[in-house]
Amino acid sequence: MDKKELYERYQRQVxxxxxxxxxxxxxxxxxxxxxxxxxxxxPVLQYLAAAGVGTIGIxxxxxxxxxxxxxxxxxxxxxxxxxxTERATHSLRQLxxxxxxxxYNERLTVQNALxxxxxxxxxxxxxxNFSTRYMINDACVLMNKPLVYGAISQFEGQVSxxxxxxxxxxxxxxxxxxxxxxxxxxxxxxxxxxxVLGVLPGIIGTMMANETxxxxxxxxxxxxNRLLTYNALNNxxxxxxxxxxxxxRLLIPENExxxxxxxxxxxxxxxxxxxxxxxxxxxxxxxxxxxxxERVDVxxxxxxxxxxxxxxxxxxxxxxxELSANTSLMKSDTIVAFCQSGKRSLQAVKILxxxxxxxxxxxxxxxxxxxxKKQKQTV
Amino acid sequence: xxxxxxxxxxxxxxxxxxxxxxxxxxxxxxxxxLHILYPALATAKYAIAVDKKVVNENTRLTENSIVALLPxxxxx
Numbered sequence: 001m002d003k004k005e006l007y008e009r010y011q012r013q014v015x016x017x018x019x020x021x022x023x024x025x026x027x028x029x030x031x032x033x034x035x036x037x038x039x040x041x042x043p044v045l046q047y048l049a050a051a052g053v054g055t056i057g058i059x060x061x062x063x064x065x066x067x068x069x070x071x072x073x074x075x076x077x078x079x080x081x082x083x084x085t086e087r088a089t090h091s092l093r094q095l096x097x098x099x100x101x102x103x104y105n106e107r108l109t110v111q112n113a114l115x116x117x118x119x120x121x122x123x124x125x126x127x128x129n130f131s132t133r134y135m136i137n138d139a140c141v142l143m144n145k146p147l148v149y150g151a152i153s154q155f156e157g158q159v160s161x162x163x164x165x166x167x168x169x170x171x172x173x174x175x176x177x178x179x180x181x182x183x184x185x186x187x188x189x190x191x192x193x194x195x196v197l198g199v200l201p202g203i204i205g206t207m208m209a210n211e212t213x214x215x216x217x218x219x220x221x222x223x224x225n226r227l228l229t230y231n232a233l234n235n236x237x238x239x240x241x242x243x244x245x246x247x248x249r250l251l252i253p254e255n256e257x258x259x260x261x262x263x264x265x266x267x268x269x270x271x272x273x274x275x276x277x278x279x280x281x282x283x284x285x286x287x288x289x290x291x292x293x294e295r296v297d298v299x300x301x302x303x304x305x306x307x308x309x310x311x312x313x314x315x316x317x318x319x320x321x322e323l324s325a326n327t328s329l330m331k332s333d334t335i336v337a338f339c340q341s342g343k344r345s346l347q348a349v350k351i352l353x354x355x356x357x358x359x360x361x362x363x364x365x366x367x368x369x370x371x372x373k374k375q376k377q378t379v
Numbered sequence: 380x381x382x383x384x385x386x387x388x389x390x391x392x393x394x395x396x397x398x399x400x401x402x403x404x405x406x407x408x409x410x411x412x413l414h415i416l417y418p419a420l421a422t423a424k425y426a427i428a429v430d431k432k433v434v435n436e437n438t439r440l441t442e443n444s445i446v447a448l449l450p451x452x453x454x455x
Contacts, residue, residue, distance in 0.1 A: 040455045128455035151452035153388050158452055178433060179451045183424040194389065196454055227433065229387060229449065238385075238447065240428045245435040 006098070010052050023217040024052060028099075030216045031055040033120035035108055035136060037084040038062070039201030040126030040150050040208060042074040047209035049092040053216070055100045056092070057120055060084045061107040071198035108132055110260050113139045122215055124148045124208060130182040131264040137162065137175040138252045142259055146215055149175060150208040155197055155232045157204035160242070161211050164224040173225055176252060177245045181357040182268045200232050250354030254324055261328035267359070281346065281366040284375040287336060290363075295332040299323075300369075301348045302339050310338075310369055312376070320344050323351050330360070338365035338372070380442035382409065388450040393419045407437040409446060425450045 007014070010024050030053050034041050037060040049056060064072070064079040064087060072084075079087040085103035092101050104116065108127075113135060117123055123145050125136050133151070140147040146164040150157065162174040207228070214220045229238045253259040282290065290296055291313050298315040301323065318326045320339075330352075337348035345364040352362045365372060381399035394417045403409045406427055414421040428447040429438050440446065 036455050038455050126455045128453060130451070130453045133453065150455070152454040153450075153452040156388055156452070158449075177435070178426050178449075179424065181424075183451060194454075201455070227449075238431065240447065240449075241432040243433070243435065 009096075009098070013051065018219050019217060023219065026217050027052045027213070028054040030122065031057070031120045032122045032124060032212060032216075033057040033059065033117060034124045034126060035059045035132070036126035036128060037072075037074070037088045038068065038126060038128055039071040039152065039196065039198075040205040041124075042072045042088070043202050043205030044124055044126055044150075044209045044212070045088055045092055046074060046095065047206060048212060049096045049099060049101070051209075051213055052096065052099060053212075055102065055120075057102045057104060057116070058085045058088055059104040059106065059108050059116065060088075061105060071196065071201050073202065108135065110135065110262055110264070114143065114256060114259065117143055117145060120145070122146050122148060122212055124212060126150060126205065126208070129268070131268040133175065134182050134267065135262070135264040138259065138262070141174050141176075141249075141252050142256070147174070148208050148211050148215070150204045152196055152200050152204055154194055155200060157200055157207075157230045157232075159204055159207045159211065159223055159228045159230070160226060161215065161222045161224045164215065164222065166221060166224045170225060171244045173242045173244050174248065174252075176248045177242055178227060180245065180248060180251055182264075184268060197232055203230065203232065247354060250351065251357070258325045258327070261325070263328075280349075280363055281342070282336065282363045283366050284372045287363075287365050287372065290334065290336065294334055296334045296336055297330045297332045299330070299335060299337045299348065300339070301337050301344050306340065308369065308373065320348055320351075323348055324355060327352075327355055332360075334361045334363070336363045336365055339368050340370060341368040342366050342371070343368075382440050383443070383445045384409075384413075385445065385447045387448060388452060390420065390423055390425055390448050390450050393417050393423065394448075403440055405437050405439050406434060406446070409440065413448075423450060 013019055014021055014024050032053055034044050037058050062084050063081055064075045064084055066080055074088050074091050083105050085105045089101045089103040117139050123140050125133060127133055140163050147162040149160045149162055163172050165172055211222050214222045225242050227240045227242055253262055300315045300317045301320045303319050316329055337345035339345045349362050349364045381401050382403045384398050386394050386396055426433050426449045430445055
């Protein structure tokens, strides 16, 4: 695009105090990834493309349906049955041929998430389900990427900016500081089940686009460390301060390997069993009962080579330090950790409870394998 | 003086959009009381804000404290 056209296209925002050509250059250099090209994604994409964000990635594997059109205003009846990313890309290129639009007609998964996110500066969550939301949050924390968050239900919306600081000394917060663990499928209704006012994602998505522009250009104040709530029925807006929660980091995979082993769909599925006890110690008698009656993953958290070798019952050998990276090996709803004396296994319970929350029953064998062997001899 | 509670999202279907409760010392006792009054709240997920700050642990409530109950939204 030549300079004259560039100037003319963005003239009305370039003349704004504090914005200027510098602000426009920042937008043109920015790379943002919009995940979900639905109700929230449409206005985000339209306004950011119009504002001249230089590179915009779009992730969605869905096709346009008739009941999308009351809120997903990028699409028309001619688009029904076609890929959202493809149709959005087509419209946005017509809107602004001077920027780069990259469609990813695929679902975000733990396998592709880190690779995709790595290409972009700012991530925008316009998805419609908890499993993807938690996955995006965790990936952004791992990769230290600012995340513009928006979510809606019926007549209300929430907006925030995660992993970003207002001031240099601020702590950063993320979605899990607000809601540490995902609700199960049946605990919260989605748009399909509970309905949504068509204009609501328009309002919330436009706010998300605004936050993104402020993040890129540095003008104004973002919603970093704040949650904004909006009610379309009474126009009430609340801005709530967020702070980091101790223990949040334990819920998030600590590295790429641990992230790849996460099963976010399972975390949100309604089949999860209710928590019965978390973090309790059990003695040898209860332990023996448990392994006889239930499917239990027994984990030896000692270092390789520690004696005695245990082959009295089946167990998985994962040293304490490697636990969080190997959660995929733990398939049963009940886990019992043991070590030599019962101290490290208590730590293991803490670590695993942090990861699984109330999703599994997690126990430590009191007194460790030494006590267990002693009991066995006396029986 | 009562504690005022604002209820967001579909939690309002359970307990109404707002309510006021007397003699509540802190957020833990508030939660306990709410779960007695509205048992369906006990199985719902929500964050608690006191005077426009989302709180992560038990927080003392004073006269005129405003408490908000915020459920997670998944829609997009």
